[in-house]
Amino acid sequence: DVKVTQSSRYLVKRTGEKVFLECVQDMDHENMFWYRQDPGLGLRLIYFSYDVKMKEKGDIPEGYSVSREKKERFSLILESASTNQTSMYLCASSDPGTGGDETQYFGPGTRLLVL
Amino acid sequence: QQPVQSPQAVILREGEDAVINCSSSKALYSVHWYRQKHGEAPVFLMILLKGGEQKGHEKISASFNEKKQQSSLYLTASQLSYSGTYFCGTPDQGAQKLVFGQGTRLTINP
Numbered sequence: 070d071v072k073v074t075q076s077s078r079y080l081v082k083r084t085g086e087k088v089f090l091e092c093v094q095d096m097d098h099e100n101m102f103w104y105r106q107d108p109g110l111g112l113r114l115i116y117f118s119y120d121v122k123m124k125e126k127g128d129i130p131e132g133y134s135v136s137r138e139k140k141e142r143f144s145l146i147l148e149s150a151s152t153n154q155t156s157m158y159l160c161a162s163s164d165p166g167t168g169g170d171e172t173q174y175f176g177p178g179t180r181l182l183v184l
Numbered sequence: 185q186q187p188v189q190s191p192q193a194v195i196l197r198e199g200e201d202a203v204i205n206c207s208s209s210k211a212l213y214s215v216h217w218y219r220q221k222h223g224e225a226p227v228f229l230m231i232l233l234k235g236g237e238q239k240g241h242e243k244i245s246a247s248f249n250e251k252k253q254q255s256s257l258y259l260t261a262s263q264l265s266y267s268g269t270y271f272c273g274t275p276d277q278g279a280q281k282l283v284f285g286q287g288t289r290l291t292i293n294p
Contacts, residue, residue, distance in 0.1 A: 112226070112284040117280075159226070171275070171280055171282070172216070173216075173282060176225055
């Protein structure tokens with residue numbers, strides 16, 4: 070059974086703190102993604118990675134960075150957390166496909182509150 | 185560019201039918217549908233890879249009209265377990281990523 074896990078379900082941090090969100094997948098997938106989910110806005114892509122040490126910006130990368138040192142692990146970093154980064158963060162993984170058939174598998178999400 | 189879903193929310197009684205639409209201003213090469221139950225991860229439902237394709241899983245089916253650049257998800261005789269938020273996703277051409285719609289929240293009441 071495919072599995073994507075995220076290090077925390079809930080996090081509370083203070084403004085200015087450095088925050089690490091971890092994601093691990095056990096499917097040997099090449100692609101990994103970080104999304105932010107806010108009511109009415111759907112899933113917005115922050116960063117994605119298609120190989121170890123490779124990363125590409127998504128639609129809303131400002132204020133975030135990522136790290137992928139191992140194939141199975143993709144970390145999202147908030148360098149200096151701000152209140153407008155309070156949100157649900159979802160990690161996903163997929164294998165490269167052809168013709169747009171890359172099914173994504175999601176983790177359970179981390180709900181981050183920045184005070 | 186983000187696909188547009190309609191309606192944004194719908195409330196049904198158990199046993200009623202629902203249709204969720206997903207439209208894009210860009211050419212669609214495929215459409216993915218996901219469902220996210222409250223407090224859970226989004227789960228893949230189905231993918232439609234070519235125009236005219238229709239697929240079904242139990243009482244949930246979907247169609248893909250390539251010319252109209254839209255897809256529709258049909259939920260027939262809805263069950264309480266169908267409640268959740270439904271997302272469509274379309275591939276970003278040339279990239280291994282999806283662009284998701286804003287979601288449609290479906291509530292099924294007894």
